[in-house]
Amino acid sequence: MRTKLFFSEAFRSLSGNISTTVAATLTVLIGMFLLGMFIALGSWVLSWSDQVEGQLEVRVFFEQDATPNQINRVGDQLVALPQAESIAFVSSADALDRMEQEFPELVANLSSNPLPDAFEIKPGSASDVEVIAAALEPVPPGVESVTFPREVTERVREVASVIEFVFLAAAVILLIASTILIANTIRLSIFARRREIEVMKLVGASNWFVRGPFMLEGLICGLLGSISAIVLLFLGREFALPKLIPPAIGGDSGVSAWSFELVALIILGVGLLLGAAGAGITLRRFLRV
Amino acid sequence: MRTKLFFSEAFRSLSGNISTTVAATLTVLIGMFLLGMFIALGSWVLSWSDQVEGQLEVRVFFEQDATPNQINRVGDQLVALPQAESIAFVSSADALDRMEQEFPELVANLSSNPLPDAFEIKPGSASDVEVIAAALEPVPPGVESVTFPREVTERVREVASVIEFVFLAAAVILLIASTILIANTIRLSIFARRREIEVMKLVGASNWFVRGPFMLEGLICGLLGSISAIVLLFLGREFALPKLIPPAIGGDSGVSAWSFELVALIILGVGLLLGAAGAGITLRRFLRV
Amino acid sequence: MQDSIETSQAVLRPPDQAGVAEPPGESPGSQTPMIVFDDVTKVYEPSVVALEGASFTIETGEFAFLVGASGSGKSTLLRLILKELEPTSGRVIVGGRELGRLKKKLIPKLRRNVGCVFQDYKLLPRHTAYENVAYALKVQGIPRREIRQRVPEVLSMVGLAKKMSSFPTELSGGEQQRVSVARAVVNGPPLLICDEPTGNLDPDTSVGIMQLLYRINMLGTTVLMATHDREMVDKMRRRVIALERGQVVRDERRGGYRAIEE
């Protein structure tokens, strides 16, 4: 009974109030669209920076006279490391082949193969590089040296952390901004109707009787806005992105944004919450009649 | 006289109307803050990607028996290229020195210096790489080969174009979003006062007499909002950023955002325009009494 | 265009005696007064004295007029009864309850038991005439079926049977005023306060509304009515409370609009 009444009041109010309804819905739409875009973009960039980090390598060079036994022992040690994502053995012959392709003149003049056997280890992330290097400290027998791009690692780690920070900060700022904007719009739309609320109170409506339809209205605006934002994001992803981003990058395996469903769910939740709570909280000021 | 009246009406309205004034100002503030942040961030990222691109190199290797004359002629040709940002001559001796540091065993076994003389040319941007390479086609006399990292160039160019596109698109979307949000808020705040406008018209006020104070009000909200946004951005840049971003990256020479003054100017202009024009355009609907 | 004011008595309901009219813990026989003003002063910030030491008692079932010049404090007095305002000093007791001590939560209940015709109507702009009247029933949780029956009845009584689905902006001043009257009486409240309910009505329609209020009073509802209609007050010869600059200057059982010495 009561619920039915609330709904009918909320819908009357929505339709009798197109101007403010559209305004509130539009605000939710924009806020949620920006937030969604940012989450999608951010998660993609994070995944990309992860992948870049993953391309760093730790190299273990063996002495010329290292025994296969020693090499195997180091190999076992590396396999046991959870930070090592992939481990490749490059024999001295393989290394010479590579060099021959790069500097044919150089190799032509060589009397013997000066290059050592080596392991190339790819870490999961930039911060794993040093963990792996540390695990080989002190150098096991048979190992000549352990090298890793110390400077590059540092650098990549810094860039990644900056990117992560920027996106996190931006997402938080956007969330705060959306909240303020939506609360703001709801406040204005309720402000435009404060006389109405006063009258309702004067003819004996309880606070909840007044609040119910307004909150429902906020919820509906939140719902409409969020859904529109999701639809827009979906259209953008399906039609705009593929045309604009070169497939070489768009289709990068390994690099991926959060699932669209997850982003949609976040947007919907935030939108609904902001709509209803915004209306409920704003009303308090006007209910003191 | 008239202007004075407008101002006094606008200020009365602003102060009698704190709620909507704050709402409109807040909306401008948020819109402009996001826009400003984005412009600053975007221009920084663009400059960074520019710098990364600039680290690509075109190398010109000379034949072992190239004459100094031939080398000079190629050098002159390169200097004349506007796309070449910096040109370095690496003699065969220099090249051997470099190699000695990387692979001491290798160099120790060499009977003669197998490395050629070379020019290393840094282009202004990734797309310049191929222009420079094309300028040396067909290879001038004395030149053995011209090499450049074709795949990496392609890749960097793609990434840069994506980044450029994303930031441009995001800036445009943010600008549109800000416009809609601000127009929206102004619409709501004027909507709340449509009865007032009706009364003004009924006692003989001309459209411009009604519109003037409202537009001035919008202008003032735009001004307040923009200035707050600029102050916030400034504070963020001065105090928040340095603490959060590792100096190694923050202090990167060569990488720089647009000047803060420029961003501030853009924000101020957009804010004022949106405030005044938003109010003026919205009013039209309510002036038909 | 205008309906005649119906006079069917059937739709008028005796006031709900279980409402605020009944003070708790007192025998139903000895009626407590409906309204007691005890040395009430109301000062609007910073310094407008709208009511000054007003004291009077209105018994349950009485019909009283409140007269006075423009700005003498009539509306202020009525708004105190609805607890729309708080007195600066003194006590206001309605149906045995002191309003100063009434819990916030109980204010809606008070207002449901006090029908009020506001001087500026106070209609909900986005609701039709029907819905405006129905709202006063909805807040009480009256079943839909009953609302559908009662609202048209009351609107017919004030001559607005044909304007039920008009919005306030589509009604003339007098029509809006009558919607406000209909809303005030629709749930048969034990107390009815009317702030110039006939200010925008022509003499004939005014008489119709007065008859309606009179009949409602006959059924037991206490009525307090602020008015400027000298003729009406003089003809009715009911209790008259006269205000002057916020002070009660006259309180007669069967008075006229003006004091006798005039």
Add this chain to the structure above:
Amino acid sequence: MQDSIETSQAVLRPPDQAGVAEPPGESPGSQTPMIVFDDVTKVYEPSVVALEGASFTIETGEFAFLVGASGSGKSTLLRLILKELEPTSGRVIVGGRELGRLKKKLIPKLRRNVGCVFQDYKLLPRHTAYENVAYALKVQGIPRREIRQRVPEVLSMVGLAKKMSSFPTELSGGEQQRVSVARAVVNGPPLLICDEPTGNLDPDTSVGIMQLLYRINMLGTTVLMATHDREMVDKMRRRVIALERGQVVRDERRGGYRAIEE
């Protein structure tokens, strides 16, 4: 608390004869009528006939009452004169100009020449009483110095000298109504239309306002006033136009509130 209504005649200005009162290209001797309604019908969408074939002429300098039951079309008629509404058919001519042909740009000029007391006051809520009255002068570009002088004069005339800096929400109903009166007369318009200017006023204050309107009329202003105040109409014995369901049913030179045959 309430000021007496001053009677100083000095502040009343004869209407600005260069306004709409003067039709272009006609000799000042032969006065054109101030208001002409020529078979005017107004139908509110979708089907409320508020005025039906109303025809009458009000000469410059006349004082006319408009009477009729609630909802008979009085306010609609007055709103047509302000061009707040467009007639569905027929012509409305004010000061010699047909309103249907009046350019949009000239509407503000028309309204500055027609003082209007609105039934619902229509005060600016964020302006004080003083500022509300001053606004009607400001729209005309009257110098500040003159405004500072005239506004307090007019507000004293309606008995609100002490309420100049009150906002509408801080005024009683009758006080708001008097601000509306003051705003309508402040710039001495050639035509004054009043929609129940005394509906919320006690008899004494009403008489004061009527005297004010009378004096203004004596100085040459045409006055058309919708009212429900039977006593006043009967006492004044001026022209009376009576509406019934949107039709002019009576138009007497020296009429009373009711027709004689009654």
